[in-house]
Amino acid sequence: MFVSYDGSACPDFKGFMLLMPAVSVGNVGQLAVDLVISTLGMSKVGYFYTDCLVPMVGNNPYATTEENATELCINAEVYAVPSKQLAVLQIRSPFIKNKYRPFCQTLLSWVKSCGFAKVVLLSSSHAYQRNDQQLCGTSLRYLLSPAVEKTVGDQMQRLNRRELEQIVTFPGVNDDKTFQVPGGGITRLLFTESCSKGIPIIVLLKFCSEGDNIPDALALSDYLNEWLQLTANQESSCSLAKSSRWKIPSSWKLLFGSGLPPTLF
Template sequence: MVPLSAGGMFVPCGSSAPPDFEGFTLLLPAVSVGNVGQLAVDLVISTFDMLKVGYFYTDCLVPMVGNNPYATAEENSTDLSINAEVYSLPSKKIVVLQIRSPFVKNKYRSFCHTLLSWVKSSKCAKVILLSSSHAYQRDDQQLHGTPLRYLLTPAIQKIVGDLMQRLNWKEMEKIPAYPGVNDTEMVLHIPGGGITKLLFSESCTNGIQMAVLLKFCSEGDNIPDALALVNYLNEWLQLIKSEQNRDATTTCLQWKIPHSWRLLFGSGLPPALF
């Protein structure tokens, strides 16, 4: 076990030694509107059949246990999964922390500190946080163009800032702190974004290389939002190659939908009701 602050620790699967994440990119979701980040992370884990290497043991998340969401056969369908698990893809130097339950009230800050101390102790190169924000709370400038945005901490800005410019990505706009009263003081506002803003500002303060990728969305069927967000991530990391459709007008990315998504809206109405 690798002890951290009081808020949690990484526990490797079985009795094996902790895996080495030095130089890896850590990918994780903010538990935010429409669960878009979590669904996008699901697609990455499922597509690459990532290996579960451990758990993130924490008292900051609501306890949860369920069946294996990425079951591919009868044998692994009964594996249990919990609220925070760690998956690894050494071939692409990616480690994923999937979070499956909401935060316990007033435990946001404790979780952020725990997570960032783990990032430092495991020597991860950078962190990418996948998030979302309420579409209906956009200000006027955010209504134009793409619904996708990014944020970079100063530590990562030096390294990938130019690339974001070349990709023609839009940085998350700041809005006036006191609209109509004082329009000079600008602040970051991410309504519905869960821990996004806190984790980002803590990473800025601690010199951590973090990028936030987010999408404006509404609650509902958020599968298209998750696909848009994971495609956005792929523009940067080039995890999978895009394939041209036969008519060559659209590019198609082959993400593998996990088994558990069949029950995303419940299991249907029991016939006995009628």
């Protein structure tokens, strides 16, 4: 559950939006959340203590000076910017086997107790497992729970967004359809659990492959920003101009290791 950063009482999150990633293919959701935290200069307000994630500790991923570079981070931390009524839960390690469901139950219990207005989940899915419909057009999709279908659905329509297509569960046996998110981690479970509990949730996802997923993270961040306008909009339609609004975290310098030592040559 939530543990305050300085030991004080839990901040008042009533009416806030909770943004979080799914630990999914390419870590695209986590990278996109990194961009939001870094760009908005969000303050850490606490930790999400759970035994469902692999334990980890590291240096401050958003360090800007030598002084704050020595601060420590752990596997699940909560950041906030009250002026935008936005809270972010960043997850930095994978889930322990068979711990998906307990984590979702704990998370949704916290969401209800804090009175979050809605949850936005950033995710990704294997590009190679798309069906014929999903191969056409943009690689970005969304999912809406019934609690936000009318309000947010209208906004998505105005932005010409594409909802994640449903597929036949058992071809040749029946015509029942459902949505699948291969490689999406907790995405499907968290979405269905939120729907059953009446919790407003919006899933934004991108089809991608493992590799250099920085472009995918920038695209997903832009997709989020076009809807919520978290940062200043660019007039240009150029993808490079759009992505220039994001502040790259210092930790991204080590995404692919520290490079080859000159002494090898």
